Amino acid sequence: MQNSLANPNEGLVQLIEKQITLLGRFEVECVIIGGIAATLHGSALPTTDLDVCYARNPPNLERLGNALQSVHARLRNIPEDIPFMLDAETLRRGLNFTFTTDIGSLDLLGEVRGVGYYEDVLAGSLVVELFGYPFAVIEIGKLINAKRTAGRPKDLVAVAELEALLGAKIQMCNDGRLH
Numbered sequence: 001m002q003n004s005l006a007n008p009n010e011g012l013v014q015l016i017e018k019q020i021t022l023l024g025r026f027e028v029e030c031v032i033i034g035g036i037a038a039t040l041h042g043s044a045l046p047t048t049d050l051d052v053c054y055a056r057n058p059p060n061l062e063r064l065g066n067a068l069q070s071v072h073a074r075l076r077n078i079p080e081d082i083p084f085m086l087d088a089e090t091l092r093r094g095l096n097f098t099f100t101t102d103i104g105s106l107d108l109l110g111e112v113r114g115v116g117y118y119e120d121v122l123a124g125s126l127v128v129e130l131f132g133y134p135f136a137v138i139e140i141g142k143l144i145n146a147k148r149t150a151g152r153p154k155d156l157v158a159v160a161e162l163e164a165l166l167g168a169k170i171q172m173c174n175d176g177r178l179h
Contacts, residue, residue, distance in 0.1 A: 017131055018103035019050040024133025026067035029055035031121045031136040033112055033146065038158055040128065041140045042165045045158055049105035053112050053121040053138070061088040064108070071101040114149025115142045140166050 016036055023030060032040070035047025054064055065088040075084055076098040084090075091097070095110040115121050115138070125136040138146070144162045147155035 015048070015104065016050050019101075019106050020130050020133065020135065022067050022071060022103060023052070024131065024135070026063045026070075028052075028064050028067055029057075029060045029118070030108075031118065031125050031138055033109065033121065033138045033143065034107070035158070037138045037143055038147075038162060040137050041143065041162065043158065043161055045154075045161060049107055051107040051109065053109045053115075053118050055118045056092070056110050058088065058092075061091045064088070065091055068099065068101070068106075071103050073099040073101045073106070076100045076105065112138075112142075112146050114145040114147075140169075 030052035032050070033053050034049075034051030035043070035045065036050055038045060039047060054060065065086060068086055073086055074080070075082075078084070091108075097108045099106045099108070111117050112121050121138055121142065122136055124139040124142070126139065127134050127136055129135075140162060144159055144166065147159045147162070
């Protein structure tokens with residue numbers, strides 16, 4: 001199902017195209033969350049990476065591990081001499097990961113605080129086509145809960161903007177201008 005979300009700006013497109021294409025090409029089951037989701041909902045706040053909540057079933061972990069290996073993913077902010085084996089088993093044993101890759105930063109969350117696991121995040125999500133692939137985008141109310149729960153100053157600024165966007169959307173629905 002398509003939904004009318006704001007079009008991402010050119011800088012955002014350049015930021016996420018390679019990451020989105022990678023996840024789409026490897027058929028990784030995930031939901032877009034974080035700043036990119038906020039932008040797709042109409043936020044004007046800048047973001048610097050792609051955050052997704054990923055399904056933790058064995059076939060998806062295998063696809064995700066293969067995708068990450070293909071772009072030489074490495075844990076962000078960890079000394080390079082610390083050994084790290086990136087495969088489906090490592091992803092299964094962990095939960096939330098922040099990676100630096102050949103194509104940019106990618107954050108993978110198995111659980112989103114304030115919302116839950118993949119199935120919880122997926123429920124009620126919107127589906128949009130990005131670079132030829134369908135992707136779920138977290139529902140704006142859940143995104144607000146996640147950012148409020150995170151509680152970082154930048155997230156609280158985003159909460160205020162997202163609440164205003166949600167209020168405007170509700171008003172447009174009530175006025176019959178949005179379906």
